Amino acid sequence: MRAQKSAKNIIVALISNALNIVLGVVVQSIFLKTLGEEYLGLNTVLTSILSMLSIAELGLGSAIIYNMYKPIANKDKEKIKSLMKFYKKCYSIIIIVMLAIGLIVSIFLKQIVGETQTIQNLYLLYFLFLTDVIFSYTIAYKRSIIYANQEEYLTNIVHLIYLVVMNGLQIVFLYLTHNYCVFLLIKLGCRILENVLINIIADKKYPYINEKDVKELDKETKDDIIKNIKALFFHKIAGFVVSSTDTILISVFFEGLVTVAYYSNYNLVLSAITTILNQFLLSATASIGDLLTENNKERNYEIYKKLNFLNFVIFIIGATGMACAIEPFITIFFGEQYILSKFILISLILKFFIQGMRRPLMAFKEAAGIFYVDRFVPILESVVNLVASIILLKICGLAGIFLGTAVSSLVILLYSYPKYVYRPIFNKRLKDYYLEFIKTILYATVIIGITMGVNQLIRVSNIFAEQVLSVVVAIIIPVIIITLVSGRTEEYKYYINIIKNILFRKKEVKQ
Structure with a gap:
């Protein structure tokens, strides 16, 4: 079961990411031709600046998933409900902190971006970008329960839909309008759609997380989470810097x-x-x-x-x-x-x-x-x-x-x-x-x-x-060299056997 879920997650994720690459290249190529180098540079800089907001998340996502492994394995729904309620409260506070950080960063925006010849409405563009980033965290706690249950393929399928719709619309409107503001509005609208779909999936798969009779999280677990969050804060800072x-x-x-x-x-x-x-x-x-x-x-x-x-x-x-x-x-x-x-x-x-x-x-x-x-x-x-x-x-x-x-x-x-x-x-x-x-x-x-x-x-x-x-x-x-040098190792043989099993299975199905 564990291996099957991992395989399913990997396959769907590979399809999703492969499509993301293809669409990303097409969109960036068209973006460069329609809006030019400065807007492409601005898009990249804004992405980097606003990744700073992930510091406010304090690594809560990692703490959520880690603390859910055991109750999920034990089918302890009451503990899961308590964890979800606690995480929902935490994320509400985090979103407010993110907004505050975003507002503070805006003060230094012109110094970071520098002199530009073509950029207009810099602050409007920044706040559209900021809104999209904040919306990506609004249902993060529900994404986490899907992930902890080893069913990440569900969120990846939704993300696949998000990518196709968003990039398709962005390509069309880049040609029609040559407008970066419209480009960002499309991204924001599709983000909201993605959130709605993930929310529906989480509620349908795990309906008990919306039950009203939820106990307060026990002090021991809460203290452990807070301890890990304090530690993860430093990891988040490093993640941003690096x-x-x-x-x-x-x-x-x-x-x-x-x-x-x-x-x-x-x-x-x-x-x-x-x-x-x-x-x-x-x-x-x-x-x-x-x-x-x-x-x-x-x-x-x-x-x-x-x-x-x-x-x-x-x-x-x-x-x-x-x-x-x-x-x-x-x-x-x-x-x-x-x-x-x-x-x-x-x-x-x-x-x-x-x-x-x-x-x-x-x-x-x-x-x-x-x-x-x-x-x-x-x-x-x-x-x-x-x-x-x-x-x-x-x-x-x-x-x-x-x-x-x-x-x-x-x-x-x-x-x-x-x-x-x-x-x-x-x-x-x-x-x-x-x-x-x-x-x-x-x-x-x-x-x-x-x-x-x-x-x-x-x-x-x-x-x-x-x-x-x-x-x-x-x-x-590389494959030839690795085969010659590592061909006798247990690890190499393990993956070769997996490939053989997959190929032979396909042949059996065809026959």
Whole structure:
């Protein structure tokens, strides 16, 4: 049952995210042609600025899901009702705090955005963006119960509808109006529609959450939640600093919104690949939470090794895909003038891969509810990120910002995760972890280097043929190397057997 739900979540999420990528590329390409570089830069900067509002959420979403695993496993509806009532109250307060933060940020908006030639009604656009972000949190507690029940595919189906309707309307109205305000109004309207549909699904699947006879949450659970929320606050700050300040630093230290627009095209591809690859692990997190209730350290480690191997394979293919195929992709959809230097591309790939290596232990960390003991580590990560990015941007230019982010991720990979997650959950030596980490980095460097070398040998005059061949090389070469080097490992055999079972089943059905 656990595996079936994970598989269903992954399949629906992959379809949803694949469609999101296709539509995202089409919309951004049309956006750039109809509204221009400054508006694209503004859209990216506003997205980064308003991600700051997630700090106000205090990590409540993670705390919700963690505290629901046990009552869901025990079918304790009374406890679930109490939790939901408590979370609803919390989110009401959070929305008010978000609005207050949004208003304060608006005071500094012009300083962050800088001088512009074409942007009109800046504050109106900002408040439309702000309203959309706030609406995304109005039923967050109901999303959480769906997720904790390992039925994330339901919210992904709704999100699929949201994407198709929103992007379809945005494309039409970009051509008809060339108006960014209309673009944002469509996004807000579709957000409200998505919320209504998720609310209906949650009420229908779990009708007991709306019952009036709800007990107050017991003090012990409440204290535990508050303790975790206090710890998660630091994680939220780090999440914002690490994921969103790149864009803000580019806007402040370089040529404003135009440079942000150049980066935005690369970031679109980077985010799309990351979202799809992360989905494998995000969809498995609830199942890991269920697994951890069994308290079997050897079983936990066995699952971790399989998950870590899968994570390596998909992120290395993502990295080689970026290395080989992103330049022809940018040329086709946005124009050759938007190509950034090789050094900047390598820095983006390094940032992408190192952050990707965090995912397996992050999944175990969140599923185990490890939020408090490492509460100050994210602050260290944030400081390292800002200091390293500012120092390196002065030395390396734009690439330095991304290298700084990669450096800060090492704080988590080399200190926090081995100490607070790897050793306690698996009861293994830290020496084993560090040796595995060094091997992984060397392995990845060899694979990326060989793949880029082979790709350089491809010379075709047609840009579309180059794009296709680059994608093929980016997939085939890593798979060949991984098969030769790791083909005898238990993890490799495990996934090959899964693929064989799927293929043979399909053949049996056809017969």
